[in-house]
Amino acid sequence: MAIIAGILITLVCITGIAAGVLFVVYKKKNKRIEPDYYEYYKSQDTVPRGKVGVFIAGLIMPEHHDDAFFYNITKKIFSVIIPWPFRVLSQMDKGVALFDPVKYHEHEEFVPTQLEDPFGNDCDIDGEPYIEKYRRGEVVWGPPSKRIWLDHGYFIYKGRKGGMPTLTGKTINRSRLWYYKNGIRQKKLPHWEETFKVINGVFDKLREKYGNVECGAACSLHYHRMRQNLVKLLDAGCETIVLSSPLAIYSHFEDFNSTFYHCFEYIEEWEKEHPGKKIKVIIAPPMGHFQPMRQAFLDMLKDRLDTLPEGSDVTVAVTVHGMPWDVFPWEAWLQLAPAYRDKLYDEVRELLKGYTFGRTNVVICQDEFANPVWDPKEKYLSTNQAYKNAVSDGYDYAIGLPIEFFSENSDTLFHHAQENYHGFDEHDVYEEIDYPDWSIPYSRELKQGKTTIIYNGLPVGKYQTHVTEALYQSLDGILDGRQ
Numbered sequence: 001m002a003i004i005a006g007i008l009i010t011l012v013c014i015t016g017i018a019a020g021v022l023f024v025v026y027k028k029k030n031k032r033i034e035p036d037y038y039e040y041y042k043s044q045d046t047v048p049r050g051k052v053g054v055f056i057a058g059l060i061m062p063e064h065h066d067d068a069f070f071y072n073i074t075k076k077i078f079s080v081i082i083p084w085p086f087r088v089l090s091q092m093d094k095g096v097a098l099f100d101p102v103k104y105h106e107h108e109e110f111v112p113t114q115l116e117d118p119f120g121n122d123c124d125i126d127g128e129p130y131i132e133k134y135r136r137g138e139v140v141w142g143p144p145s146k147r148i149w150l151d152h153g154y155f156i157y158k159g160r161k162g163g164m165p166t167l168t169g170k171t172i173n174r175s176r177l178w179y180y181k182n183g184i185r186q187k188k189l190p191h192w193e194e195t196f197k198v199i200n201g202v203f204d205k206l207r208e209k210y211g212n213v214e215c216g217a218a219c220s221l222h223y224h225r226m227r228q229n230l231v232k233l234l235d236a237g238c239e240t241i242v243l244s245s246p247l248a249i250y251s252h253f254e255d256f257n258s259t260f261y262h263c264f265e266y267i268e269e270w271e272k273e274h275p276g277k278k279i280k281v282i283i284a285p286p287m288g289h290f291q292p293m294r295q296a297f298l299d300m301l302k303d304r305l306d307t308l309p310e311g312s313d314v315t316v317a318v319t320v321h322g323m324p325w326d327v328f329p330w331e332a333w334l335q336l337a338p339a340y341r342d343k344l345y346d347e348v349r350e351l352l353k354g355y356t357f358g359r360t361n362v363v364i365c366q367d368e369f370a371n372p373v374w375d376p377k378e379k380y381l382s383t384n385q386a387y388k389n390a391v392s393d394g395y396d397y398a399i400g401l402p403i404e405f406f407s408e409n410s411d412t413l414f415h416h417a418q419e420n421y422h423g424f425d426e427h428d429v430y431e432e433i434d435y436p437d438w439s440i441p442y443s444r445e446l447k448q449g450k451t452t453i454i455y456n457g458l459p460v461g462k463y464q465t466h467v468t469e470a471l472y473q474s475l476d477g478i479l480d481g482r483q
Contacts (some may be wrong), residue, residue: 029084037256037264038332038378041283049280050239053214053475054206054475055230057259058245060219061191061409065180067118067172072221074168080253094364096162098130098139098155104177105152105429110143115155117162124157133157135348142170149371150418179410183433190438194407194460195246201468210479214238216311220245220259227266233248234270240280241267242478246471248288248340248404251333253323266392284478287470288340296459296466297401298347304456305355308397313359315350315390315398318345319383319420321411322366324374332369342402359395367402367416383420391451406459406467408435408442417444417455424448 042253062069078087082474083246100112115130116122123129133139138159144151153169162169180187214233218226233241243263245255260283267279276278287293301316308314320341323331345364363386369375370382383400390398400420406414413433421427426446435442441457459467 005248007335009080033080033252033257033261037260037283038250038252041256041332042114042252044282045280046282047481048240048242048282048479050062050248051212051234051237052210052240052242052479053216053217053236053238053243054203054242054404055215055233055289056202056217056244056246056471057220057230058224058247059221059254059259060195060246061189062219063188063190063192065176069219069221070172070175070262071164071168072284074165074171076221076258078165078167080257090163090167092395093161093164093168094352095156095167096124096130096160097142097173099173099177100155101177101182103342104174107144107152109143112155115139115157116173116177117157117355118164118169118176120176123460124159130157133159142166146297147373149373150422155326175410179414183414184431185432185434186436187383189409189413190435190460191407191409194438194464198406198464199246199470201464202472205468205472206475206479209391209476213479220254220262223262226262229268230263231235231270234267234274234279236361238279240282242282242284242475244284244471244475245286246406247295248286248406249320249321249333249337250286251336252328252331253333256332282478284474286336287467287474289336289474293340293470293471294344294347296406296463296470297344298351300456300459300463301348301399301401302351304399304454305351308355308357309356310356312353312396313360313394314350314352314357315363315386315388315395317383317398317400318348318362318364318367319386319400319402319404320364321404321416322368322370322380322382324369325380327374341403348401361393363389363392367411367420371419387420387448387451387453388423390453391448394449395451397454399456399457402458406464408438408458412458413442420455421446424453 078090082090096117098115098117101114101116103110112131114122115134116128124133127461130139134155139155139157142154142156144153156166179189199217206213206215214236216229216233218229220226243260245259247254250256264281267281271277271279318341322331325334341364345362349362352362363381365381365383365386367383370380387398402412418429424446425448439461441460443457444455446453
């Protein structure tokens with residue numbers, strides 16, 4: 001018995017040591033990214049030195065489908081959002097991700113009539129149609145992820161590797177078919193063009209005031225081009241680089257751990273290649289901290305409210321993208337959002353007082369992550385629930401203001417929409433969007449009971465000048481020493 005007890009004690013000790021080692025490895029693999037450029041931002045010296053270059057970069061969605069963009073965005077999510085060791089599993093190449101080009105958003109297994117790979121091919125590299133491989137049992141159903149609310153399934157050909165993580169192939173294929181091919185009649189998205197209208201408008205204003213300021217911009221998921229465009233400013237003799245992002249609110253996920261992080265990397269690489277050169281880097285404040293950004297949405301809302309009958313009961317939902325806050329309580333977004341979101345919320349409430357409506361209600365909610373997967377205890381208000389509350393409370397209108405965006409993209413048109421309108425009779429995930437004139441805000445309406453739910457769109461066209469002015473004020477405050 002003593003021998004057995006000794007063996008058990010030894011096993012317990014070994015197990016404990018192994019668990020301890022595993023915990024240490026887990027903590028090391030999942031440690032926060034360093035350095036923390038949000039801390040840099042909060043304590044930085046904002047006085048430019050010498051020749052100044054302004055560099056604006058961020059997630060700017062391509063007008064047409066772009067494999068590299070969606071490859072890089074999934075790589076970013078795998079690296080930042082998914083903890084080790086699960087990120088290793090998420091990046092496995094299990095085969096070729098296939099979609100039925102007609103039924104590309106199904107939740108239950110079905111018999112496809114055609115199958116296409118991420119590059120739009122319906123035949124494999126051997127010339128044989130994927131559907132024939134399916135009929136032979138070489139293609140299997142990949143069920144929806146249990147960690148993604150309202151996710152859809154897809155098919156996997158396991159006869160060879162796909163050349164990328166299978167989930168990346170799924171993302172690329174979904175983008176190709178849903179966002180760009182079938183989901184919108186124009187086969188293109190406005191985010192790139194409308195974002196660069198704002199950026200180029202800001203550059204024109206800066207050059208008019210400051211003359212010799214150098215300007216550059218890039219999509220932060222086109223890494224090579226971003227580096228090239230930033231290096232051009234350095235090669236032009238800029239001694240100070242002012243960084244900015246075309247987002248209303250900065251976050252660690254999009255900016256401090258991504259766009260700005262890579263910019264610092266590229267600048268440090270350039271400094272090593274040019275001994276004796278030291279570049280000063282200043283991060284401009286987010287444009288949501290400036291009143292014109294709020295004014296864009298206030299003007300849009302006023303124009304909408306002016307069309308509603310007197311005596312109507314009106315709910316206004318001030319919506320943000322959302323994030324799993326409890327998982328990332330250190331997120332810079334949480335500290336930076338109130339200066340924009342909460343002020344706009346107060347201004348919306350004040351605006352409603354000028355109308356002879358019946359009941360009015362203003363709420364703050366989020367389009368993603370306030371769902372049964374990430375928020376099972378309903379700690380946060382989802383946009384979907386805000387709309388459902390308006391319906392159950394008998395409001396005549398529920399108006400959504402998506403305040404973190406200023407141009408339509410795959411989130412606003414497709415992904416957020418499926419979450420926001422989940423459970424509503426008139427919403428169909430396969431319905432084709434028709435948005436031919438990007439100078440007019442895209443809006444949509446659906447009816448549930450007596451309530452008309454209105455997506456009020458984003459500030460393009462006549463409202464875009466406010467967005468341009470907000471971004472300009474952020475940068476101008478740095479360049480003339482007011483920040």
